[in-house]
Amino acid sequence: MGPLQKAGSHRRPWRPHGTWPPRPRAGFWARGLVALAAACSCGAAAGNLTQARQTPIQGPLSLAHFVPGQSACYDRNKRLPLAVVDAHLHARPFGGPPLPFPDLLNHLRQSGVLFANLYGIGQRLPIQSPCTNPLDCPGVPLQPTLKSDFSNAQNSLDFEPDDLKLVLSMTFADLARPAEVLPQMAILDKDYPGLFRWMGELNLVKQALFNNGHQAVAFETIAAWKPFMAELRRRRMPLAIHADLGNNQQPFQYLPLMERVLSLYPDNRIIWMHLGLSRELSVIDTRQHVALLESLLDRYPQLSFDLSWRLLDDQVFSDRSQRDRYVALINRWPDRFIPGTDVVATAGSGAMAYRQELAITSGILARVNDEAFRRIALGQNFFELAGLEAVAPPICRLVR
């Protein structure tokens, strides 16, 4: 993406949305670095660089520990195995009031999350609907809309935190109506230039919403995505896709749709949500599933998978032998997965509930090897996909 244009942004000229980390004149940043230098024995042990590099981070993690060049290490033995990145967080609900944005930020802080990728949600219930969850209101149609993207962008400006890094995602796009995507991107670009770094979560096929007017995108429509996919490549903007793999009757029913996307757009950075799993696919041969994921990772180097949603744990990872297959897969492909809670910030949802979702979705990360933990839980894969200049700290080795 091009550099952020901050014309007219007189209130916070240093705002770091276009570049990360913030420029040095940000007081927080400078203070963070000073504190880090004081806490770190870097350079003190001249001639023993290995030892210097193994100085464990003391106290709570902060953004200062993700500055390029910092060398203090993350000690997995002494810290809870929770992701510090939530790459899949819906800051707005389908309907009804949202959790107030400052409260959402506090939930992140209280859980130790430092980086969050804000999804809309992109599909909203009609304003006259009393529902907050479309599953409770079959027959009420969901509409893809720009509303949540505007709300997230404005909130991120109004409540911009110094101690968290938020990434904004365009969630409005309707994959069944590709001609509308670029004109609507232009609307967001006009009002919020340079703020968005990501697109998704968009629905290619989501069976849970079939009773709310959603259908699987037609196979032939995917070829018509070309113009906006070219623009995403130009911006190096990843596209996060929700695509149910199938259901208990036909576990791979919708695989041809995702294969079509991947084969038509192999140079787009695509993230497949939830490993393709869903409530409708509660019974799956995990050997077959892992073999499929591996084959896709092998054939499509720009493909990543999102590990969000507690359903993965409920349906698969909670069984140790099944889980170990996925742990082995992640260890073989440590740079191809990102973490997330898939929490929807509905009014009234509490910090404890958020932390619980974080703990459950982080469960598998406690099992992966150090490289995968650093790349997934500590965010390196997310930073690279989002184009952030942050660097995940190394994992301490000497003390293990």
Ligand SMILES: [Zn+2]
């Ligand atoms: Zn989601």
